[in-house]
Amino acid sequence: MYSHLAKSSRKRILISLIMLAVCANLAAQSSVKGKVFDKLTDEPIAYVNVKVSPQGQETLIKGAVTDTEGNFIIENLDYGQYTLTLTFIGYKTLKRNFSLSSSHSVEHFSRLYMSEDSRMLKEVEVTGQKSGMKLEVDRKSFDVSQLISNAGDAASDVLDNIPSVEVDNDGNISLRGNTSVEVWINGKASGLTTDNRSQILEQLPAESIEKIEVIDNPSAKFSAEGSAGIINIVLKKDRKPGYYGSVQAGFDTRGGANTSFNINYSSPVIDYYFNIGYRHRENVGKEKSRQENYKTNEYHDLSSRNKHLGNNIFTRAGITLHATKHDDVSLSGMFMNGKHKNWSLAPYNYYALDTDILSKRLTRDSRSSGRMRMLQGEIDYRHNFSDKHFLDCYVSFDRWKSNDGNIYYDLTEYYPDMIDETLTDVYIAERSYQYRPLHINNRSWEAKLDYENEFSERFKLQAGYQGRFSHENTPQESFVDSTTYNGQNLEEDKTYFNRFIYSMDVHALYATATLKFGPFGIMGGLRGEYWKVDTESYTWEQEHDASLRQTPFKKDYFQLFPSLFLSYQITENDQLQLNYTRRLRRPWGGQLNNFKDTRDASVITYGNPELTPEYSNSFSLNYLKTWTEHSLMLSAYYRPTTDVIQRLTYQDISDGLMYSTSENVAKSLSTGLELVVKNKLFRIVDLTTTANAYYYKLDGFSYNIGGQTVNGEGNHNFSWNARTTVSVILPYDISVQASGRYRSKQVITQGYRKANYSVDLGARKNFFNKMFTLSVNCRDLFNSRKWESVTESDTFLRHSVHKRGGRKVNVTLTWNFGNTKAKKKPRNDMEEHDDDEQQSSGYGNM
Numbered sequence: 086m087y088s089h090l091a092k093s094s095r096k097r098i099l100i101s102l103i104m105l106a107v108c109a110n111l112a113a114q115s116s117v118k119g120k121v122f123d124k125l126t127d128e129p130i131a132y133v134n135v136k137v138s139p140q141g142q143e144t145l146i147k148g149a150v151t152d153t154e155g156n157f158i159i160e161n162l163d164y165g166q167y168t169l170t171l172t173f174i175g176y177k178t179l180k181r182n183f184s185l186s187s188s189h190s191v192e193h194f195s196r197l198y199m200s201e202d203s204r205m206l207k208e209v210e211v212t213g214q215k216s217g218m219k220l221e222v223d224r225k226s227f228d229v230s231q232l233i234s235n236a237g238d239a240a241s242d243v244l245d246n247i248p249s250v251e252v253d254n255d256g257n258i259s260l261r262g263n264t265s266v267e268v269w270i271n272g273k274a275s276g277l278t279t280d281n282r283s284q285i286l287e288q289l290p291a292e293s294i295e296k297i298e299v300i301d302n303p304s305a306k307f308s309a310e311g312s313a314g315i316i317n318i319v320l321k322k323d324r325k326p327g328y329y330g331s332v333q334a335g336f337d338t339r340g341g342a343n344t345s346f347n348i349n350y351s352s353p354v355i356d357y358y359f360n361i362g363y364r365h366r367e368n369v370g371k372e373k374s375r376q377e378n379y380k381t382n383e384y385h386d387l388s389s390r391n392k393h394l395g396n397n398i399f400t401r402a403g404i405t406l407h408a409t410k411h412d413d414v415s416l417s418g419m420f421m422n423g424k425h426k427n428w429s430l431a432p433y434n435y436y437a438l439d440t441d442i443l444s445k446r447l448t449r450d451s452r453s454s455g456r457m458r459m460l461q462g463e464i465d466y467r468h469n470f471s472d473k474h475f476l477d478c479y480v481s482f483d484r485w486k487s488n489d490g491n492i493y494y495d496l497t498e499y500y501p502d503m504i505d506e507t508l509t510d511v512y513i514a515e516r517s518y519q520y521r522p523l524h525i526n527n528r529s530w531e532a533k534l535d536y537e538n539e540f541s542e543r544f545k546l547q548a549g550y551q552g553r554f555s556h557e558n559t560p561q562e563s564f565v566d567s568t569t570y571n572g573q574n575l576e577e578d579k580t581y582f583n584r585f586i587y588s589m590d591v592h593a594l595y596a597t598a599t600l601k602f603g604p605f606g607i608m609g610g611l612r613g614e615y616w617k618v619d620t621e622s623y624t625w626e627q628e629h630d631a632s633l634r635q636t637p638f639k640k641d642y643f644q645l646f647p648s649l650f651l652s653y654q655i656t657e658n659d660q661l662q663l664n665y666t667r668r669l670r671r672p673w674g675g676q677l678n679n680f681k682d683t684r685d686a687s688v689i690t691y692g693n694p695e696l697t698p699e700y701s702n703s704f705s706l707n708y709l710k711t712w713t714e715h716s717l718m719l720s721a722y723y724r725p726t727t728d729v730i731q732r733l734t735y736q737d738i739s740d741g742l743m744y745s746t747s748e749n750v751a752k753s754l755s756t757g758l759e760l761v762v763k764n765k766l767f768r769i770v771d772l773t774t775t776a777n778a779y780y781y782k783l784d785g786f787s788y789n790i791g792g793q794t795v796n797g798e799g800n801h802n803f804s805w806n807a808r809t810t811v812s813v814i815l816p817y818d819i820s821v822q823a824s825g826r827y828r829s830k831q832v833i834t835q836g837y838r839k840a841n842y843s844v845d846l847g848a849r850k851n852f853f854n855k856m857f858t859l860s861v862n863c864r865d866l867f868n869s870r871k872w873e874s875v876t877e878s879d880t881f882l883r884h885s886v887h888k889r890g891g892r893k894v895n896v897t898l899t900w901n902f903g904n905t906k907a908k909k910k911p912r913n914d915m916e917e918h919d920d921d922e923q924q925s926s927g928y929g930n931m
Contacts, residue, residue: 115185118158119194121151121171123201125769125814128855129155130199136170137162140182169194176201201768224300225718225761229291232810233822233847236860237335237343237895239364240289240318244268246824246845247297248775248808249759250316253872253887256283260301260313261722261777262804262831263755265670265699267311270318273481274553275419275461278527278673281485285459288397288423290362292333292345292899295321301722302664302705305595305610306535306547309646312668312701312726320401322358327351327904333362335860335897339890340367343897357404368393372431374885381741382438389431397423397457413467421459428452448496455489455523473539480532487525494518494570518566520575529555545599547610550592557587557674560628582625583680586637589671591616597648606652617641620677620694638677638694644669662707672696672730676747688734688743697749701726718761722779729753729783734835735790736880743881751784771812778805781832802832818851836876836883843870858899868892 117137121130133151137159138144146167151157164185171179176199183192227247229235235243245252251259260266268277268286277285300307301314308315330348345362370391377384403417428451435445463481470476497515535549563581566572597610620638627634648666655661678692705722728749736743757779764772782801810824827842847862871888 115162115164115190115192116158116160117162117167117169117183117185117192117194118156119169119197121155121157121197121199124198125201130173130176131155133157133171133173133176133199135159136172138168138170140166140168142168164190171197171199173199224298227297227299229294229297232824233820233849233860234824234845234862234864235291235294236847236849236862236897237337237341238291238864239366240286240291240294241283242864243291243294243297244286244316244318247299247316248761248773249299249301249777249806251806251828256287258282258286258316260299260316261755261757261759262779262781263313265312265668265701267308267315268318269315270419271320272317273463273479273531273533274529275481275483278485278555281459281487281525281527284457284487285421285485287366288364288395288399288421288457289318290343290345290364290399292343293320293347293360293362293399293401295319301720302666302703303648303668304608304650304666305597305612305646305648306549308551308593309612309614309644309667309669310671312670312699312703312724314668321347321360322349322403329901329903331899331901333897333899335895337896338894339369341365341893348903354407355404356407358402360399360401362399364395364397364399366393366395368890370887370889372885372887374883376743376881376883377438378736378741378743378881379438380736380738380880383435383444384438385433385435387431387433389429391427391429391451393425393427395423395425397421411469413465413469415465415467416463417465418462419459420461421457423458424454424456426452426454443500445500446498448498450494450496451491452494453489453491455487457487458485460484470538473545474537476534476536478532478534481530483527483529483531485525485527487523489523489525491521491523492519492572493521516570518570518572518575519578520564520566520572521561521581523559523561525557525559527555527557529553543601546597547599548594548596550594552593553589553591555589557585559587559674560584561680577625579625581683582623582628583678584621584623584628585674585678585680586619586621586623587674587677588619589616604654606650606654608648608650610648612646612648613643614646615641615643616671618671618677620674622678622680622694640697642698644700658711660709662705662709664703664705664707666703668701668703670699670701670730672698672747676730681744688745690745693747696730696747697728699726699728699730699749714765716763718759720759720761722755722757722759724755726753726755731783733790734876734881734883735878746790748790751786753784754780754782756780769814773810774807775809776805776807778803780804783832800832802830802837804831805829818855820849822847822849833874833876835878836874839873839875841869841871841873843867856901858901860897860899861894863892863894865890865892 121133122128123130129151131151131154133155135149135151135157136145137147139146147159147162149157149159162185164187166182166184169181169183179197179199181194181197185192225248229243229246232243232246234246241252241256244250244258249261251262253259257264258266258268267274268282269275270277296319298317298319299314300317303315328348328350330346332346334344336342341364343362343364345360347358347360349358350356370393372387372389372391374387375384376386398421400420401418403415405413405415407413429449431449431451433447433449434443435447436443461481461483463479465477465479467475467477495517497517499513531551531553533549533551535547537545537547539545561581561583563578564572564575565578566574566576568574591614593612593614595610595612597608599606599608618640621634623634646667646669649664651663653661676692676696677694679694681689681691683689701724703722703724705720708719710717729751730747731750732745732747733750734743734745757777760774760776762774766772780801780803806826806828808824808826810822812820812822814820823844823846825842825844828840830840831838844866845862845864846866847860849858849860851858868891870890871886873886874884876883876885
């Protein structure tokens, strides 16, 4: 019994000691917390792995991950000595020792700085870290937010900063020297046509653009329009949790100003965004030309100045409802409303070619004002059967209206006798006042259905339908005052009246299949397009008497457009691709209107309803190589084209006047090499260099027009252009960027365009942890942007120089609010594309 009591007593004592130890241990528990920042940018880092271990050991006691603001806390630690270890892909491991005791139970690291690991940094960039340019299998993506020189500018300025893309003084866009290029917004035409896109892109604010995608050889999934490829403008639509937005204001040294507001919200149930911006722009341009007419034995010169003023409001909004785990419904739209005023003073001096004696001077004072309005709406439904199996359909409506009033004050002075610059007879003067209103009305519908199913890692199928239905009805009139110079006694000029009606419907079906066999990949596709074109052009008499109208000009076509893409993964960092597609270029509305336009006093322009599409077979061979801090892409391309559409200028033998129109003239060949090199130097310098060298050949042709035979001997030309952008990150969160571009001499129809160059410079500074950003940039630093061309035939020689704008300094201030911090994710998450990219990638994962 005693023994039993002793054992019981010992047990009670043992239990008491254990309870006391537990209580003492609980009383000794403490915590460690802190916040992690990027040492270079001073920005909080999310998703950093935090580990606590005993000093001198690697054993894990407790761990955590930083939140979206870089904060962490680890609680319930015993008193003792510990090591805090921070690890994150792309950064050097950071360790800190600390101790916890009864007098110091909480360790607080208010600012822990992690430094980038240059050895691992490249790995992060390759798998998705945002950089200025991203090379993909089927496209090059340019993050335009990284281009400081774009702050405060418009979409047309942004495009002119993209390698291999050119925007001339009239807003015409070309890719690799070819103007047959499609321009989209968010993967769709969005109301842009060849007739109106220069006006829309001049008013679309740069701050609303996220990136520019250049797809130079699109697959059968995409529209076959555009021999040179597709340029896709992707507008901002972030999807970070919570709400966030910005307010921006700026001005430039040419009198322009801009301001904008945008807000975004994202949750598991609903996403929405809203953006509104206002732009005021001022531009001053110059034009000089000299044209020699051999048949009339005279020449004329021109030295004019023009000024452009514009104001517009641009609004975007969209909402996405995540109705179920597998179903999303989206409604979005864009609206643009603007007005403009233009002035131009153009004196044309006419001389005898052999004596240089002035015989006539035409001074044209042109003034125009107008309004434009664009409306675009879209509804989209997407059903995800799984992550790699979905059905997506959308319907969109676009409308474009422009009402312009153009006034021309013409003063014609005749000098019948002028010898040795001494006027011997009184000159005869004529005055005229012309008012020419122009009303452009475009509307279109587009419907698309896309199906995609990745059955396995080796096989993926894509198929779909796309329909686009566009219509234009554009009347233009003319009123003349032959008695006064102020338009008080206007009479309608019936010879200038024209109503142009243009409709085009396109139906397309496509299917592509992707197969992978180890390092080999193949994707074959076929697209069938049926389209019909109707055009009508009425004179004043036909407008008022339907019985006088001619039968509308109608044509329909059906063509097949195959595509084939082959790839071989040589090593983990080397890839080889061989691609083929068939493309076309359809004549646009203005090229089909046979109305003769006399707005330019030196040449009369008109369209040709007999134009047919031109067709191209596009081949490309691409090699992509990546290193730790560098990447290289080399592309060779070969593109023969038939039924080439070219603008011809000729002198009519019946009236001696100069005319210009478009014709299907011959065959052409474009071939070249494109080089893209990216370098990261010293961890703070990003260098991107692109170069494009190409050879163009246009076969000779003979064409009967204007009562004569116009002979084209054909031409060929080797041309090249290069662009370099260097970005430097400096202390105190300052970024500096410089870019330069050079274009060599280039052959054009019946002549050539001279070489030119330009340089842009910019700087950006962030304040208060990126709450405020100040950007200052100078476009055309050396005032060298201009287009100088020489056009020549058997009957004339024309030399012209066009310059629009010039050196301009922009200053822009941005205030960011809400949850504006970008999330840095683990590597597996970074390797995934968002839905938009998967949708438009085509064969990016081949």
